[in-house]
Each structure stands twice: as structure tokens, then as C-alpha cells.
Amino acid sequence: MRILLLNWRDIKNPSAGGAEINTYETLRHLAKTHEVWQFSSAFPGCKKEERYDGINVIRRGNFLTVYFWAFWEYFRRFRGKVDIVVDECNTLPFFTPMYVKGKKIFFIHQMAREFWDLEVAFPFSKIGKMLEPFFIRMYRKTKTITVTESFKKELEEMGFFDVGVVLSGSSIKPLEKMPPKQKEPxxxxxxxxxxxxxxxxxxxxxxxxxxxxxxxxxxxxxxxxxxxxxxxxxxxxxxxxxxxxxxxxxxxxxxxxxxxxxxxxxxxxxxxxxxxxxxxxxxxxxxxxxxxxxxxxxxxxxxxxxxxxxxxxxxxxxxxxxxxxxxxxxxxxxxRNFSWEKSAKGFQKIIEAPF
The missing domain is CATH 3.40.50.2000 (Glycogen Phosphorylase B;)
Structure with missing residues (x-):
């Protein structure tokens, strides 16, 4: 299967956080059995295209223009050539229901809500916060993956009906027993x-x-x-x-x-x-x-x-x-309930299931 994932950042981006770690670990495992492409924004000093850990990465635009570049590159390079498109939403989605006619997955960790006021400049913060519920609802008929049961319930209350939960993993192997802790708190x-x-x-x-x-x-x-x-x-x-x-x-x-x-x-x-x-x-x-x-x-x-x-x-x-x-x-x-291998298998099970 050829998989294209759209995300605003890849793991090498200096601003990458927990969501990007999740995406990287998932794609790294999927790349063992599938052809995996990731399209993300560029950053100073990055390569426009590279391959690492089995993931083919393409970078264009910045944190705002990446959404327009994704639309352009999809039609230029990927339309009719991938089996599934994963549209990952971090603050903004890629609006794939408007241009991807084939199989697609909506992957969302959370809604931004308060983030708009704290992390985005006025007036874009007010505009984004007001419009967010509308562009999220655009995906109600799209097969969706999220990372918690509580957010699944929130999505279902918004009218989503096909939501799967894939818990995040961890890169750290839990200790077998309690370690000695520092004497002073x-x-x-x-x-x-x-x-x-x-x-x-x-x-x-x-x-x-x-x-x-x-x-x-x-x-x-x-x-x-x-x-x-x-x-x-x-x-x-x-x-x-x-x-x-x-x-x-x-x-x-x-x-x-x-x-x-x-x-x-x-x-x-x-x-x-x-x-x-x-x-x-x-x-x-x-x-x-x-x-x-x-x-x-x-x-x-x-x-x-x-x-x-x-x-x-x-x-x-x-x-x-x-x-x-x-x-x-x-x-x-x-x-001990969490590993990236278990998380990736859960993700893979959903994308390989009949649509």
C-alpha cells in the first residue's frame, strides 16, 4: 500500500512536539510493510526532500503555506498514485475532503480552542477559533483516528460516526521495579x-x-x-x-x-x-x-x-x-500498556480495514 500523510511538521522540524513524535513512530513502523510518504512544511536548513527510517519526506512552504503546497503537490505528484491519504490536523487540517476523492483518513489529536488565543496573533486567533468547529465538521463522514476515548466522544457529539482510537506509545521501556529516588524531593x-x-x-x-x-x-x-x-x-x-x-x-x-x-x-x-x-x-x-x-x-x-x-x-x-x-x-x-509497536499496529489495522 502507498500511504501519503499530510502534517504541518515532520520529526526533524525544530518545533516538533508530541504529535510529531507520534506521527514519526507510526510511519516508521508502517514503512516496514508499506511505501510511506510524508508531506510537511520546510524549516531553515532543511532538505526539500529526503528519506529516513523508510519514510519519504517532502517539505514545502511554512506553517501557513504548507496547506496550499499540499494541495498543489497532491495534484502534481500523488493524485491516482497513492492508495490512501492521511490528513493530520494540528490546529488546521489540510481540507482533503475538498480535493481528495479516494480513500482518506482524518487523524486528529485534539481541537485547538484555547491555543488560538494563546499561540496565534490577533486577528487570526479570533478568526481561527470561530471557524474551527466548521472546518472540523467537514470531516464528519471521513474515517477518523484520534488518541483518546474522551476526544472520540467529543467528535461523536459533533456528528462523527466512524472514529477509531489508537493510544499513543512510548519510546521508553518501563523499569521492572521502582528505582531509588533522589533523597531530597x-x-x-x-x-x-x-x-x-x-x-x-x-x-x-x-x-x-x-x-x-x-x-x-x-x-x-x-x-x-x-x-x-x-x-x-x-x-x-x-x-x-x-x-x-x-x-x-x-x-x-x-x-x-x-x-x-x-x-x-x-x-x-x-x-x-x-x-x-x-x-x-x-x-x-x-x-x-x-x-x-x-x-x-x-x-x-x-x-x-x-x-x-x-x-x-x-x-x-x-x-x-x-x-x-x-x-x-x-x-x-x-x-507497560504503551508501546509504539502496539500503537502502529492499531493504526495499521484501521487503515487496512475496508472503507
Whole structure:
């Protein structure tokens, strides 16, 4: 089967996040048995076309014009030459129902909603937020894949009737048993340093935790346009590391007491399962995505969306070693449910099924 996936970014894009990791891992596995093409936006210093891990990648345009380029390149290179088109929506879809007549899949992690106000300039933010429900409904009759049961239900309420759920995987193999944790409490944030991820809330929560537990240390990992601001506001007991190498990230998550996961909305929350793989529970906001990846009261705690509530829950967890270890054991068990191989097989089963 020849598969064409349209996505605004590929895994090599400096702005790639959890959705792009999901896409890459899925395509990498599909490429073992299928011919796979990905069309995405270009970025400074990139190759216009390349092949890696079995994936043929074409890059054109920027984060806005990529949608027009996809339309052009589909007619120029792919119409009648691929068996299925996967239209992946990250903020904007590729509007394939308007020009792809053959088999297609709509792949969506979440709706943007609050992201428009936080990450897109006015007036485009208002226009996008107003129009989003209309262009998402364009796909109601298209076979759809999403990553959580809660968002599947939301899509069905919008009139979608053929929605499959493929849970995200994890690149980290869960530990067999609980690792020794750092003696002094270590509280970690891992994610893009941008408004939608609310790293400033994580920092505020760390400061409040430190008031109750002065021995606490904090680490903030991740790149983004808020890094300088976060760095300036971080006290001496909080390290702002930026992007770290995989091995260093593993060491930190392994020794961490807990992970803070604020934000306005998540598709799933890959960092949650990564932390769980080392027996590290999470305190997260009760938002879409995290309500699926964090099992409230079992692998962590979901709280109201403010730093005070996050700090209060974290302090209770840090002061109860027995409870924290119990949560950690649950985390290890929960994280064993997720692998990219299992995720890719679920995706493949849906695209190979009769339409």
C-alpha cells in the first residue's frame, strides 16, 4: 500500500512536539510493510526532500503555506498514485475532503480552542477559533483516528460516526521495579516552554511547594520562546535546563519525585507516560488529554487549573512517602500498556480495514 500523510511538521522540524513524535513512530513502523510518504512544511536548513527510517519526506512552504503546497503537490505528484491519504490536523487540517476523492483518513489529536488565543496573533486567533468547529465538521463522514476515548466522544457529539482510537506509545521501556529516588524531593516540569503548556504555572507551583518543603529542588526541561522569561524568574533551587539529551532526561525522570503537568489542553500527554515508566507520578491539570493519560488517584492526581491547587496536591504527595511509592508502582504497571509497536499496529489495522 502507498500511504501519503499530510502534517504541518515532520520529526526533524525544530518545533516538533508530541504529535510529531507520534506521527514519526507510526510511519516508521508502517514503512516496514508499506511505501510511506510524508508531506510537511520546510524549516531553515532543511532538505526539500529526503528519506529516513523508510519514510519519504517532502517539505514545502511554512506553517501557513504548507496547506496550499499540499494541495498543489497532491495534484502534481500523488493524485491516482497513492492508495490512501492521511490528513493530520494540528490546529488546521489540510481540507482533503475538498480535493481528495479516494480513500482518506482524518487523524486528529485534539481541537485547538484555547491555543488560538494563546499561540496565534490577533486577528487570526479570533478568526481561527470561530471557524474551527466548521472546518472540523467537514470531516464528519471521513474515517477518523484520534488518541483518546474522551476526544472520540467529543467528535461523536459533533456528528462523527466512524472514529477509531489508537493510544499513543512510548519510546521508553518501563523499569521492572521502582528505582531509588533522589533523597531530597525533586519536582520536574518537561515540555515546550510556550504559553499553552503553562510552564509559568509549574514554576509558580514549585515556589509554593518550596515554602512548605524547603529541601525541594526543581528542574524545568524544554525549549521555547518563554525560556528566557522562565529563567529570569526561577529561584536558585530551580534549574532551567532547556532541551536536554535523552540520557540526561532519563536520569532526571528516574530520580524525580513527581512531574508537574499544567497546560490548557493536551492531545494525550507523552511526558506523563515517560515519567510513569520510571515510577514517577504526576500532578496534572484536569484538562483534555491528561484526564486520559493520568489515572486520577492511581498514577497521579488531577487538580484545578491553578498553581495553588497543583502545589497543594504536590505537597501532600511529597509528604506521604508510602502513598507516593504506591502511586509509583501503579505508574510502572500503567506504563507497560504503551508501546509504539502496539500503537502502529492499531493504526495499521484501521487503515487496512475496508472503507
Amino acid at each position: 525533586l519536582v520536574v516540569f518537561l515540555g515546550r516552554l510556550k504559553r499553552a503548556k503553562k510552564p509559568d504555572d509549574a514554576l509558580a507551583a514549585m515556589k509554593k511547594i518550596h515554602e512548605k518543603i524547603p529541601s525541594m529542588q526543581g528542574i524545568i526541561m524544554g525549549e521555547g520562546y518563554l525560556r528566557e522569561e522562565i529563567g529570569k524568574n526561577a529561584p536558585e533551587y530551580v534549574q532551567v535546563l532547556g532541551k536536554v539529551a535523552q540520557q540526561r532526561k532519563v536520569e532526571i525522570l528516574k530520580s524525580a519525585s513527581l512531574l508537574l503537568v499544567p497546560g490548557v489542553r493536551e492531545g494525550w500527554g507523552l511526558v506523563v507516560i515517560e515519567a510513569n515508566s520510571f515510577g514517577t507520578p504526576c500532578v496534572g491539570y484536569g484538562i483534555d488529554g491528561l484526564r486520559d493519560s493520568i489515572v486520577d488517584g492511581k498514577t497521579g492526581v488531577l487538580v484545578e487549573c491553578n498553581p495553588d491547587a497543583m502545589a497543594d496536591a504536590a505537597v501532600k504527595m511529597l509528604q506521604d512517602g508510602k502513598r507516593r511509592r504506591e502511586l509509583g508502582e501503579n505508574c510502572l504497571e500503567w506504563s
